[in-house]
Amino acid sequence: MLARMLRITIAMQMLFGAALGYWLTDGNAGLVGKLPGMLLVAMAAPLVGNTITIVLSFFKSRAKEPAALWGRALLGETMASARFFLLRQPWAFAPPVLRPATGSQARIPVLLVHGFVCNHRVWKALTPTLQAQGHTVLAINLEPLFCSIDDYAAQIEQAVQTLRQQTGQNQVALVGHSMGGLAIRAWMRRFGTAQVARAITLGTPHAGTQAKAMVSTANGVQMGWQSDWLKELAASETDATRSLLRIALTPQDNIVYPQRAQTLQGITPTVFEGRGHLQLCTDADVRQWVCAQLALG
Known part of the structure; x- marks a missing residue:
């Protein structure tokens, strides 16, 4: 679409x-x-x-x-x-497919979840990096584009089950960019965290954004600055859930701002200076950090 x-x-x-x-x-x-x-x-x-x-x-x-x-x-x-x-x-004429690990040591499978008005092609740089580290990777397309973020939970659950069945692993790691991080949190609220080894968010509006371009759609309203939906989502999460999360942000984010406010209770975000919003999907330092966080999981 x-x-x-x-x-x-x-x-x-x-x-x-x-x-x-x-x-x-x-x-x-x-x-x-x-x-x-x-x-x-x-x-x-x-x-x-x-x-x-x-x-x-x-x-x-x-x-x-x-x-x-x-x-x-x-x-x-x-x-x-x-x-x-x-x-x-x-x-992107073809749907995303499972990308097997190319590294010699098998590691936790990874699900990649893109952000608002994007598709799986934003992960073109990160996917081969993860494969080389030993991760089997699946990126998904969140559709429809302008529905409630809660509606994406079932799609993420289906992708998680596909990864588990194809790899034989009981848990997966999830990496979300922008709205994708909120979709992961919404999925954890609905389906629990038993299948989660680690959840990593890049440039996600955890506190909401003041960008006005998003506010006319259902998911845009949910991502608004300090929205009721975001407050309810945060209130539903336990310390155990938040312990699975790792957050990265950039103080130069041109889409999600106020930039340094984008974190959750008890989590100290990793800050990448001098990058824009989309660059968090491609930057070499961010890719290295993601791999390091997955290795710890």
Whole structure:
């Protein structure tokens, strides 16, 4: 569903770009003469649109952190967003499949759960890293895109059962980015924690986000700053449940803010400076940290 929506969005941006290119080209040139300019602007339009979106998100989310770190995060997030939303996620034609471990030592299987308006292709960098460490990996697509986060629990449970059956393991580890971390917590509330070896969240709005772009959908409302749903979810969790969680955040998060508030009672988050929201899925240091947390589990 998301991939199709992104392809349509890119096509519309390119059509707009082609029209703009036609208007900008020398009026005395015929259609053939205008084609190179039309093509150039059409190809640039999605990239320009993506860049503007990221810059605006950083402007809105800016906190009192060193300017150099914000600049580093802005550059990295712009590149990550272009890769995800222009080159990877729109072209996910096949459903995700189980990825067997390639490392010599078998470790706990891992379920990867993406965030809001994303799909399994956000894990392209992390998946082979985990496989090389000995983890069998399964990434899922959370659908529909705009339902209650609670509705994803059954889908996560099915994926957990698939991992257990395919690997013969009694427990799995779960890694969630952004909303994916909340979906994991909602799954644990419904199905319990007996199957959980470790739950890791990256850039998850545990306290909610003040970003206004999300608030019109069911899951967006749930992710709102200090929402009733988030308070109820936190109140349902015991110390034993929270002991399974590991939280990573970035003070330069352009989607989930206030940034340093995104943790839970009794958990000290690991902080990665100078990264944007999507970069937490791709950054080498974050990948190394995830592997280290899984090794401890």
